[in-house]
Amino acid sequence: MRTQRTHDKIYLNESSYNEPKRLHKFICQVSIEKVDENEKLNLCDFGCGAGDFLYYVRSRLPKSNLMGIDVLPELIDKGCTNLPSVNFQLGNVLDSTLRSSNEFDKVFLTGVHMIFDEFETCFSNLIDWTKPGGSVCITGMFNPYPVDVIIKYKHSVDYDNDMYEDGWNIFSQQSVIHYLKKKPKVSSFAFHEFKIDLDLPKQEDYIRSWTFPTFSGDRLITNGLCILQPIYLLEIKL
Numbered sequence: 001m002r003t004q005r006t007h008d009k010i011y012l013n014e015s016s017y018n019e020p021k022r023l024h025k026f027i028c029q030v031s032i033e034k035v036d037e038n039e040k041l042n043l044c045d046f047g048c049g050a051g052d053f054l055y056y057v058r059s060r061l062p063k064s065n066l067m068g069i070d071v072l073p074e075l076i077d078k079g080c081t082n083l084p085s086v087n088f089q090l091g092n093v094l095d096s097t098l099r100s101s102n103e104f105d106k107v108f109l110t111g112v113h114m115i116f117d118e119f120e121t122c123f124s125n126l127i128d129w130t131k132p133g134g135s136v137c138i139t140g141m142f143n144p145y146p147v148d149v150i151i152k153y154k155h156s157v158d159y160d161n162d163m164y165e166d167g168w169n170i171f172s173q174q175s176v177i178h179y180l181k182k183k184p185k186v187s188s189f190a191f192h193e194f195k196i197d198l199d200l201p202k203q204e205d206y207i208r209s210w211t212f213p214t215f216s217g218d219r220l221i222t223n224g225l226c227i228l229q230p231i232y233l234l235e236i237k238l
Contacts, residue, residue, distance in 0.1 A: 003152060005115055005166045007207055008049065008072060017082065020056040022196055023110070023139065023231070027053070028060055030192050030233050031106060031137045040064055041105040046093040046126070047071075047112035051079035054086050069098070093122045099129045106130070110139040114169045117150055120179060127185055127236065136236040141229055142191060143172040153207075153225055168225055176234065187237050194231040196221060 016024070035041065041064040045054050048068030058066060068083075069091045070076055079088045091098045093112065107126050113119050126136045143149060148171050152164035173191055180186050196219050202210040206224025213219055221229040 001152065002163045003166045004163055007165065007167060008075070016052045017055045021052070022198065023194060024053045024056050026192075026194050027108065027110065027137060027139055027233055028056060030235060031108070031135065032057070032060060035061060037061060038063055042103065043067070043106045043108070044069065044099070044104045044129070045108045045110070046122075047109055048075075048079065048088070050075045051083045051086055051088065053108065053110060054079075055083055058083070058085060067104075069093070093125060096121075096125050096128070098125070101128050102131045103129050104131065105134045106137065107134075108137045108139075112140070113138055113171070114140045115166045117166075117169065119171050119176065123176075123179065124183075127183060127238065130238055132185065132238050134238050136234075136238070138234040138236070139194070140231065141168070141170045142176065142232045142234065143170045144230055146172050146174040148172050148175055151225065151227070168227065170227070170230065173232070180236065185238050189234065189236045192233040192235060194233060195219070 037060065039061070041061065043057065043064055044067040046069050048054060048070050051068050054066050054068050067087045067089065068079055069089050071090070071092050073090055076088045076090050079086065093109065107130050109122065109126060113122055116122060123138070130136050149169060151168040152166065154161060154164045180189050196211060199219065200209060200211045209221050209223045209229060211219040211221055221231065
């Protein structure tokens with residue numbers, strides 16, 4: 001089976017610079033809420049896209065050094081144009097030579113680990129690149145049940161094509177816990193559940209997520225892949 005990831009190019013035509021996403025606010029609430037705004041930290045967002053999350057971080061930590069790394073040059077160019085105070089670079093989180101050991105105080109990875117059919121490589125790199133005493137924040141889908149789920153999809157219009165899309169794997173929290181317990185650099189970790197507090201409408205692009213209400217008044221997130229999205233922030237403290 002051949003696979004690719006093309007859906008991220010949608011971010012070339014949209015922006016949340018001036019209206020931060022609920023998820024970005026949640027990540028900052030967990031990871032930097034208690035950080036003094038005058039502190040000068042070295043932060044990096046891997047898989048940064050056009051820098052929407054870093055734009056919000058800049059408003060919270062104006063004196064910190066911010067870096068964004070992504071595999072798509074078009075998104076890097078957009079980020080450089082809109083956020084001149086952020087250092088954007090082209091690169092892949094799977095490349096262990098991309099950054100130096102113990103380089104950053106905090107690193108972020110949002111919606112990226114789900115692209116890969118194994119999580120260990122990118123997690124190991126993030127841990128290596130982060131200083132002792134720092135933290136790694138990985139946000140996306142994590143299965144609360146002890147089952148690792150690998151998902152590939154293609155649109156019906158491409159029925160005769162053997163190319164499938166990546167991006168929606170759901171690794172179990174239990175598998176991640178087994179892995180983290182074997183990493184001597186990790187001092188503690190926690191999964192923080194994200195609960196969305198607004199309605200997302202269904203769009204023409206069925207890969208985009210939407211919400212529907214439960215009897216308890218909460219909202220569940222789904223999309224045209226017919227999966228419920230268990231979104232958590234995995235906070236790893238070193």
